[in-house]
Amino acid sequence: MDIAQERRLVTAVPGPESLRRLERKRQHVADGVGTMLPVFVVAAGGGVLQDVDGNSLIDLGSGIAVTTVGNAAPHVVRRASEQLAAFTHTCFMITPYDGYVDVCAELAELTPGDHAKKSALFNSGAEAVENAVKVARVATGKDAVAVFDHAYHGRTNLTMAMTAKNMPYKNGFGPFAGEVYRAPMSYPFRDGLSGEEAAARAIDVLEKQVGAANLACVVIEPIQGEGGFIVPAPGFLPAIAAWARENGVVLVADEIQSGFCRTGAWFASDDEGVVPDLVATAKGIAGGLPLAAVTGRAELMDSVHAGGLGGTYGGNPVACAAALGAIEEMREHDLPARAREIGATMAGRLASLQETYAVIGDVRGRGAMMAVELCTPGTTDPDPVRTAAVAAHCHAQGVVVLTCGTYGNVFRFLPPLSIPDALLAEAFDVVEEAFAATA
Ligand SMILES: *Cc1c(COP(=O)(O)O)cnc(C)c1O
Numbered sequence: 001m002d003i004a005q006e007r008r009l010v011t012a013v014p015g016p017e018s019l020r021r022l023e024r025k026r027q028h029v030a031d032g033v034g035t036m037l038p039v040f041v042v043a044a045g046g047g048v049l050q051d052v053d054g055n056s057l058i059d060l061g062s063g064i065a066v067t068t069v070g071n072a073a074p075h076v077v078r079r080a081s082e083q084l085a086a087f088t089h090t091c092f093m094i095t096p097y098d099g100y101v102d103v104c105a106e107l108a109e110l111t112p113g114d115h116a117k118k119s120a121l122f123n124s125g126a127e128a129v130e131n132a133v134k135v136a137r138v139a140t141g142k143d144a145v146a147v148f149d150h151a152y153h154g155r156t157n158l159t160m161a162m163t164a165k166n167m168p169y170k171n172g173f174g175p176f177a178g179e180v181y182r183a184p185m186s187y188p189f190r191d192g193l194s195g196e197e198a199a200a201r202a203i204d205v206l207e208k209q210v211g212a213a214n215l216a217c218v219v220i221e222p223i224q225g226e227g228g229f230i231v232p233a234p235g236f237l238p239a240i241a242a243w244a245r246e247n248g249v250v251l252v253a254d255e256i257q258s259g260f261c262r263t264g265a266w267f268a269s270d271d272e273g274v275v276p277d278l279v280a281t282a283k284g285i286a287g288g289l290p291l292a293a294v295t296g297r298a299e300l301m302d303s304v305h306a307g308g309l310g311g312t313y314g315g316n317p318v319a320c321a322a323a324l325g326a327i328e329e330m331r332e333h334d335l336p337a338r339a340r341e342i343g344a345t346m347a348g349r350l351a352s353l354q355e356t357y358a359v360i361g362d363v364r365g366r367g368a369m370m371a372v373e374l375c376t377p378g379t380t381d382p383d384p385v386r387t388a389a390v391a392a393h394c395h396a397q398g399v400v401v402l403t404c405g406t407y408g409n410v411f412r413f414l415p416p417l418s419i420p421d422a423l424l425a426e427a428f429d430v431v432e433e434a435f436a437a438t439a
Contacts, residue, residue, distance in 0.1 A: 002045065003043055003044070003045040003046060003048055003050060003056075004048075004056065005046045005047060005048060005420050005422075005423055006048070006056055006423070007048070007056060007057065007058050007398045007399070007423070007426055007427075007430075008054075008055060008056040008398075009055050009056075009397070009398045010053065010054045010055055011053045011054070011055060012396070013037075013039060013051075013055060013057070013395060013396050013397075013398055014037070014038050014039045014040075014051070014053075015039070015051065015052070015053025015054075015055060016053065017040070017051075017052040017053045018038055018039045018040045018051055018052055018053055019038075021038075021040045021052065022035075022038045022040075025038070034168075036402070037395050037400060039051040039052075039053075039055065039057065040052045043072075044059065044067075044071035044072065045070060045071045045072050045073075045418070046070060046071075046416070046418050046419060046420060046423075047059055047070075047415060047416055047418065047419030047420060047423040047424065047427075048423070049071075049400065055398060056398070057398045057399065057400050058398060058399045058400065058419075058423055058426065058427040058430075059071075059400050059415065059416060059419070060399060060400055060401050060402070060413050060414065060415045060427055061400050061401065061402040061412075061414050061415075062284075062414045062415065062416045063288065064257070064283065064402065064414070065225070065257045065262055065283045065284055065369070065414045066283045066284060066287075066288055067284075067287060067288050067416050068260055068261055068262055068283075068284035068287075068326075068330075068335070068368075068416060068417055069284075069287050069326045069329040069330060069335065069416070069417065069418065070287075070329070070416045070417070070418030070419075071288065071416065072288075073287050073325065073326065073329050073418065074329075075325035075326070075328040075329050075332070076286070076287035076288070076289075076322045076325035076326050076329065077325070078325060079321040079322060079324055079325035079328075080289065080318050080319075080321045080322040080325060082321065083099065083317050083318045083320075083321035084318055086317075087317060088316075088317065088318060089313070089316060089317065090317070091312055091313075092121075092310075092314065092315050093307075093310045097317050097320075099315075099317050099320030099321050099324065100121060100315040100317070100320050102320070102324055103119070103121060103291075103293070103315065103320045103323050103324060104118065104119035104120075104121070104293075104295075106323075106324070106327050107119045107281070107293055107295040108295065110266050110267075110327070111266075111267060111279045111281075111295045112253075112267055112269045112270050112274065112275045112276060112279070113275035113276075115275075115297055115298075116297070116298040116299075117295055117296060117297065117298055117301075118295070118296070118298045118301040118302065119293050119294060119295040119296075119301070120293065120294050120301065120309045120310070120314070120315075121291060121292065121293050121314050121315030121320070122282075122291075122292040122293065122294070122311060122314045122315075123290050123291070123292060123311065123313050123314055123316075123319075124154070124282060124290060124292050125153075125154055125254075125256040125280065125282035125283060125292050126153065126154025126155055126156045126159040127154075127156070127292055127311070127314075128256065128280040128281065128282055128292035128293060128294050129153045129154055129158075129159050129162065129219065129252075129254060129256075129280050130154075130156060130158050130159060131294045131309060132217070132219065132252045132254075132278045132280050132294045132296075133145055133158060133216070133217060133219070133252070134304065134308070134309070135250075135278060135294060135296065135300055135301060135303065135304055135309075136216040136217035136250035136252060136277075136278065136300070137216045137217075138303050138304050138305075138308070139216075139250060139299075139300045139303040139304075140216045140217070140248065140249070140250060142213070142214055142215060142216040143179045143214065143216060144179045144180075144181060144210050144211075144214045144215045144216060145162065145179060145180045145181070145215075145216060145217055145219060146181050146182075146183055146206055146210065146215055146217070146218040146219065146249075147162045147164075147180060147181070147182055147183070147218075147219050147220075148164070148182065148183055148184070148185040148202070148220055148221075148224075149164055149182060149183070149184050149185045149187075149227075149406075150164050150165075150185050150187070150224050150227030150228055150230055150406050151163060151164045151182075151185070151219075151220075151221060151224065151227060151254075152164070152165070152169075152221070152224070152225055152226035152227055153219065153254055155169060157176060157177050158176075158177040158180075160173055160174075160176055160177075161176035161177040161178075161180040162180055162219060163226075164182065164227060164406065165226070165227070165406055181205075181206070181209060181210045183202040183203075183205045183206055184198070184201050184202050184205060185198075185202070185224065185227075185230060185232065186198030186199070186202075186230075186232035186233045186236040187230050187232075188231070188232075188233045188364075189361065189362040189364070189373060189380065190380055193233065194233055194235060195232060195233035195234050195235025195236035195237075195238075195239060196235050196236075196239055198232065198233055198236050199235070199236050199239030199240050199243070200239075202240065203239075203240070203243050206218075212247035212248065212249055215247070215249045216249070216250060217249060217250040217251070217252050217277075217278075218240060218244050218249055218250075218251055218252065219252040219254055220237070220240065220251075220252070220253060220254065221253075221254045221255075221256075221257065221258060222237060222253055222255065222258050222267075222268035222269050222271075222274070223257075223258045223263060223268050223365070223366060223369060225256070225257035225258070225404065225412075226257075226404050226405075227404070227405065227406055228371065228373065228404055228405035228406055228407075228410045229364060229365050229369065229370070229371035229404065229405075229410060229412050230364075231364050231365060231366060234272065235272075237269070237272050237274045238272050238273070238274055241274045241275070241276070244277075250277045250278060250300065251274075251276045251277045251278070252276060252277065252278045252279075252280065253267070253268075253269050253274070253276035253278070253279045253280070254280045255267050255268060255269065255279050255280065255281055256280055256281060256282045256283050256292070257283055257369075258369060259279070259281045259283070259284060259285070260281065260283070260284035260285055260326075260330065261284065261330050261335040261336045261338075261339050261367075261368075261417065262284060262339060262367060262368055262369050262414070263339065263343075263365075263366040263367040263368070263369050264336055264337075264339040264340035264343055264366060264367030264368070265336055265367070266330075266336060267279065268366065268369075271366065276296075277296055277297050277300055278294055278295070278296035278297070278300065278301075279293075279294070279295045279296065280292070280293070280294055281293045281295065284326070285323050285326065286319050286320075286322040286323040286326055287322050287323070287325060287326035287329070288322070289316075289318060289319040289322040289323070290316075290319055291315070291316070291319040291320065291322070291323050333417075333418075335417045336367075338368075338417045339367035339368040339369075339417055340367055342367070342368040342415060342417065342419070342424065343365070343366065343367040343368050343369075343370060345421070345424060345425070345428075346365075346368070346370045346413055346415075346424075346428070347363070347365075347370060349428040349431075349432075350363045350370060350372055350413075351363055353372070353431070353432060353435060354372070356435070357435045357439070358377035358378070359374050359375065359376075359377055359383055359386055359435075360372045360373070360374060360435075361373050361374065361375035361379075361380060362375075365412075365413075368413075368414065368415055368417060369412070369413075369414060370412070370413045371404070371410050371411060371412045371413065372410070372411050373405065373409055373410045374386050374387045374390075374409045374410070374411070375409065382405075382407035382408070382409035383409050384407060384408035384409045386409075386438060387403055387408060387409045387410070387411065388403070388408075389438040390411070390431070390434045390435060390438050391403055391411070391434075393433070393434035393437050393438060394430055394431060394434045397430045397433065397434070398430070399427045399430045399431065401413070401431065402414065411431075415427070
């Protein structure tokens with residue numbers, strides 16, 4: 001690795017050069033496009049981001065679970081560079097190329113279930129979710145879409161309707177797409193229900209308020225991302241899956257954040273043996289290049305008329321080459337196992353933090369997708385103020401942490417799986433200091 005794997009602060013964070021560039025950003029970039037931590041990056045790899053001031057920060061966010069294989073991972077760079085030099089675009093719908101088909105073949109092998117599968121490729125997670133809904137509607141001849149409390153599915157019109165949280169994702173952007181219905185999610189920390197009880201509650205809402213006869217699909221994140229890294233109680237997903245199967249409702253797993261080794265398995269659905277009918281993937285799939293996919297039962301995918309799926313850039317050859325490189329990294333370094341290792345380390349550190357700091361109400365997650373939820377001690381009242389203070393301290397000390405959650409009171413830890421152990425340990429030392437300093 002060419003980039004020194006160290007945290008090194010030579011200026012305040014953000015430093016003077018970053019602040020100068022932030023001023024240019026203010027001049028030229030729409031204010032609606034926010035930045036959480038305005039350090040301008042010049043290089044990244046392993047577990048660090050280097051900025052224009054010469055600071056080196058530890059990355060616990062992976063650009064929101066995207067650079068799972070690490071930034072500029074060797075196989076991603078090699079394959080994408082070769083493809084860049086060969087050709088950059090033809091439009092797969094005009095003249096095809098191998099990389100697209102190769103990615104679809106890999107998806108058939110890696111996604112849950114050993115049934116016959118086919119895929120279609122897109123540019124973003126939201127686009128994948130939209131297309132999963134299109135496929136489910138054509139395949140079933142039904143309209144309604146079920147989603148859950150705290151869900152996040154994207155920022156396009158249909159996926160805004162499917163996303164739960166108003167600010168900042170939906171506010172003022174309506175009217176939204178119709179025929180989207182929301183069911184209660186299993187949220188063990190807040191509802192205390194078993195998986196079976198929570199599933200019965202959700203199914204009751206769907207049966208009473210929508211009706212299986214109208215429902216094309218249920219779309220669910222096996223572990224919710226933006227909504228707060230909510231891990232449903234064991235048994236919840238299998239029960240929803242069984243109900244969907246028995247009622248002719250397509251089960252769509254949105255594995256955009258949880259997929260591709262993040263949780264210690266190739267996909268989070270694998271953990272409880274759930275086999276979705278359709279899987280939406282993006283984020284970790286291509287080591288940082290924009291690519292997304294819908295993979296599913298061949299007969300469902302093939303229910304759409306010729307020409308009904310596609311897009312100018314979907315499955316761009318450079319993005320496909322990057323995905324093949326990312327998958328090579330995942331196999332070569334057994335990244336599901338590495339995610340479990342990192343997860344065990346983080347779970348240990350977070351559990352000991354919880355013993356010291358009563359503000360940590362819940363520690364949850366799986367593999368390298370862990371979170372803590374901050375609440376007024378002894379209650380489930382969210383504490384977004386402390387959350388923001390801890391985050392600010394971490395950022396100032398050169399550790400990139402992300403928050404999330406409907407109530408803005410959750411830290412999510414998503415380190416690249418290429419992070420060295422020593423750096424991960426140091427990052428959590430800083431997190432611990434941040435809790436102490438803000439107590
Ligand atoms: C990020 C995300 C999306 C949207 O992906 P984009 O590439 O930002 O459109 C959808 N679903 C989940 C679970 C996500 O985490």
